[in-house]
Amino acid sequence: MPGRAPAAPRCAALVGPYLSGKTALLESLLFATGAISRKGNAKEGTTVSDSSPEAKARKMSVEMSTASADYLGETWTFIDCPGSVELAQEARNALLVCDVAVVVAEPVVDKALTLGPLFKFLDDNQIPHILFINKMDQAEHTVREILEALQAVSSRPLVLRQVPIRVPGKDGDDVTGYVDLISERAYKYHPGQESDLIKMPEEILPREQEARTAMLEKLADFDDHLMEELLSDAVPPKEEIYQLLSKDLADDLIVPVMLGAAEKDAGVHRLLKALRHDVPGPEVVAKRLGLDGKDASAVIFKTSNQQHSGKLSLARIFGGKIADGATLNGQRIAGVLKMKGHAGEKVPAGNPGEVVALGRLEQAKTGDVLTASGKTPSGYKWPDPLRPLFALAIDVENRNDEVKLTAALAKLCEDDPSLSFGHDPDTHELLLYGQGEVHLNIAFDRLKNRFNLPVKHRRPSISYRETIRGQLKQHARFKRQSGGHGQFADVHVEIWPVQRGTGFEFHDRVVGGSVPRTFIGSVEEGIRDYLVRGPLGFPVVDVAAALFDGQYHSVDSSDMAFKTAARMAMQEAMPKCNPVLLEPIYAVEVAAPNEFTARCHNLITGRRGQILNFGAKDGWPGWDMVEALLPQSELHDMIIELRSLTLGVGNFAYRFDHLQELTGRLADKVVEQRQAAAAH
Template sequence: MMNGTRSGPRVAALVGPYLSGKTTLLESLLLACGTLHRKGSVDDGSCAGDASPEARARHMSTEPNFAAAEYLGERWTFIDCPGSVELQAEAQRALSVADVAVVVCEPAPDKAAMLAPLFRFLDELSIPHMVFINKMDQLTGTELRVRDVMQALQAASQRPLVLRQVPIREGQAVTGYVDLVSERAYRWRPGKASDLVALPDTVREREQDARQQMLEALADFDDTLLEQLLEDVAPGREEVYRQLSRDLAGDLIVPVFMGCADRDHGVRRLLKALRHETPEVTHAAARLEIPEAVGGPLVQVFKTVHAAHTGKLSLCRVWRGGVSDGMTIAGERVGGLYEFVGSTPVKRGAAEAGDIVALGRLEKPRAGELLGPAQALGTAPAWPAPPAPVHALVVEAEQKTDEVKLTAVLSKLVDEDPSLSFGQGIEPWADAGEMVLCGQGPVHLALALDRLKHRFGVAIRSRAPRVPYRETIRKGTAQHARFKRQTGGHGQFADVHVEVRPLPRGEGFRFEDRIVGGVVPKTYIPAVEAGAKEALAHGPLGFPVVDVAMALTNGQYHAVDSSEQAFRTAGRMAMAEALPRCEPVLLEPILLVSLVAPSDYTSRVQRLVSGRRGQILGYDGRPGWAGWDEVKAYIPQSDMADLIVELRSLTLGLGSFTASFDHLSELVGKQAERVVEGRAALVAAQ
């Protein structure tokens, strides 16, 4: 803090696109704090974070990594959030409990648009955030300047970006910076603090212009500063720092720093800015609407981990009071209290407000829940909801002995990551009877399967869900069926006359009783209906039959040999024999899909829909998203496979969609023939 008082523990989350260098920046921050004595490498898997088998196999962050550190006597927890667009829900949950976010990006204007959803999420939750333009060693030559990067970033941010440094170039390389508040120049040194140098004449004019722009941006939120600028009075340095801190805490501005984490350039300056300008834990608690009228300590679970040796760990932010090992939280006894440096849990005896710790052996709490001493207090009002699934796989255990275990371990996965979901026949992704795992894309689901194998010891077979085709009929017919069997003693006898006809789409199945004179006793009539329904489960084309009516018009029974089972069999026979004579036709499910993307990519989205036999219903601006469009369309479910992969590849990873079942549509021709042949082959192979 600028007044020199020590702050309580604070949390900074590192976020940004995949390959922006967040994990390398975490290593540099820990080195500067003295937590590490030697930096690790993402390429060789020696980083403090990214220690899981899944992360090291992919050379990317696959879950948030937590690192406790101390800088100038103050405690910090740094969270390295995954950058993959498929893992953004994990990043959002970590961001929600942070005091400040550091948005890490490359000096590439063409990639700046990728930050728009992240900036929007931060602003919706009023999370203070600053930008660190990483990899400044790539900004060589004269064809690209920081102002080009700033212009592109500003187009992605709803809040004004405030440049805090201007680069110093020597030849074509960026070798240092000028701090716009102190007006001091520094030359970067790999792995060490920067050298204070004289302000080069070549950068003086740029520095003055940039500083004036910074002050004018701050003056938009402070009348006193505005008056000083109008009167050409230079504001004091401490006054500028205070204004920067206030505006950052209020999510009014986005300070922008620069450096190169790989060479430790600019990292210590970033640390100092975090130390002086990040608000206290009480600010984040107020932002999340954490209730005040709660006696005793108050913590919030934001992630759970089912670890092999420690059991379930609940990662929590301590909002108020103190927490210690062995105390009671939400009516359960805490069985271990830990902090992390990378993947290594370090046992602690106690934690205070502001800390992030893992509490052991709390079985009931879930992500987002607030916990008091006696009970869980529900989910925080501003807690982000899980995103809708956009990809699905049917899963089954490779070993029959693991089939009973599968549901339990899937429940643990969903407990860890609520953006996963599973169940039998989840619409619109799969047919009934298939165990489906849903998530945010193929990488997300591949990670889940790897964790099932490596952490829980359950190897999984997976495949794409089968399309839930149906069939119906185009015309009606009358059908007579008699079931007669004599086996000694009482036999089996049932005789029915039925009429079968098509119904309008979406009507399902309708049964009509037209029996007069008691030719079929009323006690047997429900059995005829039940038998007919059994026949509808597998129609002439191999699929369940829908939108059919059956009327029982006549029949016979035997006083001794007739039974409910006999009439059930007769009803099934009548329906099964009638359907092939009623011009059966295949029906395919059509989904109502809403696709969203920046307006620059709308034409690509429309071509994508058309290329998947889709029918575009229209498009309009995405509500509340300036510069984005929403395209609504009907798309056959059979053409939805990997839609999210192609959509993201066409839109810099920004596009997404939601889908729901809308209606069934007739499918004819060669494509229908291929579907029927495939179904027959599948049934024959079973």
């Protein structure tokens, strides 16, 4: 392999589906580089990355975790990202600042589909990535079968770098090593150490030659000179192959594929060498993000508000050193730390290419560029966070904590931009929005563990409305006599339904001054007051009302009297106008691999949905989009069922479309529940 000068500090994100073995791979990488003296275990909660109470309770990664290491004189930062689809925002934020993604996959054909959305994100953002097929010691499929399944979900060609050496075992073939397809050398795995060079087994030669030819042909698709060499049966120099592989990886044209078993340290040293020789430096990321290289100092890709240590901002440095006490974006840095999981070591400064945690930047948020001038480069871009797909209504267990809750939620949402919260103006509930049930449960645990704020949660209420089908004229008189001035107002109003979506209309049809102009506004105000809660118990919409006659008293009439009389008229008239319940209907777009399209149809129709259209999803080969109308009440937990039907990859977008009449038993049940709640 070619020699090279030490590169600037680089960064690799370990990403992939849940249970693919990313945390085990990080432990092996840190152990192989001497950054840790002993590997931890995820089940025992002793790994570098899964040290938070929420991670230990679930025995899984729940947030990104960074650790730095030196390998052959070069500095690397590895970011272990959670694999749960509900925590995808963490992985996305890390990937945007990394030089390379190491996509960790299991050697299981049926799980290949779970990598589709990740590959799409990497390619859309032109992020170089290497595929590490983990757990090869447990593989039940051939590498050819695994690659075929994975290639179906990758728009970039997968270029196999190794073929496994298998020997017969009592439970089937064991993978004991590999052959490198460029150097054409064979290696035997040596747990905890670099693999041992061995003589190439004769029985693997045909497979090695076949795989090497396939590798060269894929590289030749991007290089005319190599294509000419292959057509003339010339043997390309190994140096040329290495250079082409590095160039094509940096340009996100190919995806090199490595094999290994992280739990046993198999293939880890070879992965480190590939990273060292093939991965581009931080200047490529800076260009990708639109940083001009003049003033940009660092990009924040994660914030963490801890109960005792305060706020830390994880940042990748792209230009100039950042020293403790420096001022960026008008804020003074209070500490520069190198992180290893949740533990930080103070350093005087961070260098270009490094990932550091910066202390007490209270105004900084994820996606911000920190510069000495405080100006964001004009070409810089950072994508919007994922849209929420699941919500729960929350209340503090102790009413005295309500003010504290808002502040704590703001910090949680700052740490995780795919969380959001707000008061529903219709139901007056405080809602926490996220990517799924697991996501919100982690947030609830953090509220309790970090901020000592246990909360209760429940399914959010639906923003039902009501309207009328009938038309009616109603007379109402309000008269009250006591000492001094009395109260008097007499109104004749007419109400009728209007077109859906109109809201409320008021018409003044008074002639001859039977009701003075000064009181007309009070009549409208009284009607509007009533419409807040109609005869079924919900806000009234799509109704028009007209004041067409009335009487007044020169002394006893007042704004309050006419307001009260109008409300009385509505109270008398509305129950007689055939009130009907309206439920919110949302326009929904469900996306999934086309082999699951029929399941998506059944899911939608089973939730009272109306399918409008379906077809191929733009820019997503092999995926379909189903357009439908669906009641809001059926949307609440739909993402949970959709994921269970689609290996976790199905997704949907939604927006309010219209209100629609709801009748029958469902409507009766909704009204009964509303009236029962009002009685308490």
